Amino acid sequence: MEPDAQHLTAHTVDLVSAARRLADSVADPSTAIHLPTALASIGEALDALSVAFERAPRSLVPPGDPFEPVCRRFARAAESWPATHGCDGPSYERQAQLLTSLLEAGATLRVSRRACARANDLLIDLTAPGVPVAARRS
Secondary structure, three states: OOHHHHHHHHHHHHHHHHHHHHHHHHHOOOHHHHHHHHHHHHHHHHHHHHHHHHHHHHHHHHOOOOOOOHHHHHHHHHHHHHHHHHOOOHHHHHHHHHHHHHHHHHHHHHHHHHHHHHHHHHHHHHOOOOOOHHHHHO
């Protein structure tokens, strides 16, 4: 395995582990005061993950000259597929489906990031010092 591949695998294992620990931590009522900071960090993580999904297609379809037809890039990707993945290369349509799915996953993470930011803003607003409790309930 190449070093980058080892790092990718290790990073994804670490990510899953951290996400599980985070899920357990935020469920604890004693951590509520720390939620704004945690949500801000979660938002940053969602940003980074969306970038990962945007970059993933580069590892599947080789970059090309801006004037090169996409079908040529797909053809080169299909030709290298057996050596990389150990099976026949996918059709152009299947490659397009895969790339679309990766881009949709990145877009979904960006939407999640915005929702996280909105939740954080609301939480900060609802817990702002100096605002009477009765005013916060209205």
